[in-house]
Amino acid sequence: MYLNYFGLSDNPFSIAPNPDYLYMSPRHKEALAHLTFGLRESGGFVMLTGEVGTGKTTVSRKLLQQLPDKTQVAMILNPTLSAIELLATVCDELGIEYQNTKASLKYFTDLILNKLLNNHKAGINTVLIIDEAQHLLPEVLEQLRLLTNLETNREKLLKVVLIGQPELQQLLKRNELRQLAQRITARYHLLPLSPGEVKSYIAHRLSVAGGDISIFSPSSLKAVFNVTGGIPRVINLLCDRALTLSFTRQDAQVKRHIFLAAAQQILGEDVVSQRQNRQWRWILVAVFILSTALGYGLGGAL
Numbered sequence: 001m002y003l004n005y006f007g008l009s010d011n012p013f014s015i016a017p018n019p020d021y022l023y024m025s026p027r028h029k030e031a032l033a034h035l036t037f038g039l040r041e042s043g044g045f046v047m048l049t050g051e052v053g054t055g056k057t058t059v060s061r062k063l064l065q066q067l068p069d070k071t072q073v074a075m076i077l078n079p080t081l082s083a084i085e086l087l088a089t090v091c092d093e094l095g096i097e098y099q100n101t102k103a104s105l106k107y108f109t110d111l112i113l114n115k116l117l118n119n120h121k122a123g124i125n126t127v128l129i130i131d132e133a134q135h136l137l138p139e140v141l142e143q144l145r146l147l148t149n150l151e152t153n154r155e156k157l158l159k160v161v162l163i164g165q166p167e168l169q170q171l172l173k174r175n176e177l178r179q180l181a182q183r184i185t186a187r188y189h190l191l192p193l194s195p196g197e198v199k200s201y202i203a204h205r206l207s208v209a210g211g212d213i214s215i216f217s218p219s220s221l222k223a224v225f226n227v228t229g230g231i232p233r234v235i236n237l238l239c240d241r242a243l244t245l246s247f248t249r250q251d252a253q254v255k256r257h258i259f260l261a262a263a264q265q266i267l268g269e270d271v272v273s274q275r276q277n278r279q280w281r282w283i284l285v286a287v288f289i290l291s292t293a294l295g296y297g298l299g300g301a302l
Contacts, residue, residue, distance in 0.1 A: 002247035003209075012209035013240040015233055017058040019065055021208055023201040023232075028059055031188045035063050035161060038186025039127065044148030044156040045183050047133075047172075048163045050190030053233030056163050059190070060129060063161070071125040079136045083143040087112065090128065090147075105143070113150050116157040126158050133164035138176055145180040192230030195222075201232065202239065215243070219256040227263045227275050238263050 003011065012021070022028065031048055038046030050056045064073060074093030081089060087108035091098050096111050119126045128144075130136070136144075150157045162168060166189070172181045193201055199221050203213040216224075220242070228234040239254075241262035246254045263272045 002243045005247045006211055006215055006243065008206070009210040010208070011240070012205040012211065013236040013243070015236050017061050019058060019061045021205050022055070022058050022062050023197075023204040025193055025197045025201070027191055027193075027197075028055060031056075031059050031190050032062055032066075034186045034188040035059070036066060038184075039067075039159050039161070041155075041185040044145070044158060045160045045162060045180065045185065047168065047184050047187040048161070048190065049166055049168050049187070051192065051231065052165060053231040054190045054192055055232045056190055057131060058232075060131065060161065060163055064129075067127065068125060070123055071127055072119060074126070074128045076128070076130045077132070079130050079132055079140070081140065082137070083140050084108065086140050086143065093128075094126070109143075109147065112147060112158075116150055120152070120157050127161065128158060129161040129163065131163045133162040134166075134168040134171060135164075136162075136171070138171070138174060141171075141177055141180055145183065148183065193225075193232065193235075194230060195225045198225045198228070198230055198235065201235065205236075214253070216254045216259075217256060220254050220259040223256050223259050223263075227260070227267070227272055229275070234267075237266055241266055 003009070014021070024032075035046050035048060048056055048059065067073065072094060074090050076086070076089055076093070079086070084103060084105055087105065088098070088103065090096075090112055091108060094112070094115050096115050098108065098111055116126055144160055148156050148158050148160060162184075169189075171177070172184075199213070202216060202221065202224065206212055206215060213221075216239075224235060224239065228238060238259065239262075242254045242259040245258050245262050249258070251258065260272060
C-alpha cells in the first residue's frame, strides 16, 4: 500500500525469512560462521539458539545457500513428533520410500542408515536441520544421536543442526542427554541487535527494497530500539505499521510520534509506556552515577 508512495520496490519489513534481507550484524556473521564451521567438523551436531524473533530461521536459510552443491538437506519445521514420527519425516525429506505396515524404529532407522551410506558413496553430504528444536522430546533427541553413530574414520555421515529458543540449552543439560550434548561441535546464542545495529538493520532492509534510511527521522530510529529491544521480528512489524500510518497521513517521513502510535497499535499502550519509562530510568541512573563520580572528583581536588 505504501510502496509506491515511498519509492520502494518491495516490502522491506516482511517477517518472512528471506535471506536477501538478512542483515549480517557481527552477531549474525558469527552465528553463520559457527554453523558452517560445525558442519565441517567430524561431530554430529551444531546448535543455534536465541530469543523469539532474533533471526535464527533467517540465518539457517542463509546457511542453506552456502552448503556445498552435493548436499542433501532434510528440513523439519514441526518437531513436536514422537521418535517414530520423526524418523518417518526424515525418510520423507530424504526421499526414502517405505511401507507404513512395517513402521517401527528399527525399520526406519535401517532405511535411513542405508540412505546415508549410499549418499556417502556418491560423495553427497547429508544434513538434517530441525527448527524449534526446544520442543523435541528427550527420547527423540536420543534417537537422533543414534542416527549419528554411523561414521567413517574421519566424519559422521549425518550432520544435525538444532535451532531453537533458549529452552533448548536447558533441555540438553538433562543427564540422559549428556552423550548428545558432548557431540555438539559448535554452538551459538544469537542476541538482539544493539542500538547502532538497529539503525544499520533498518537502512539495509530499506536499501534492498530501493529506499534509504531518510524515510525514518533520527528520533524515530532511537524509539525503534527503545520499544523493540533490538528484536528484528518486532522491528519489522512496527516499522511496517509506521510506514502504513505515515502513508495514510501523507507524511514524507516517519516521525517519532507516528512510530510510537504504530507500536501502541501492535504491542499495546501499556507495553510501549513501560519500555519508554525503562529508557528514562536508565538515563537517570547514568546521570546519577556521572554526578556522583564528578562529586568525588571535585571533592578530591579541593
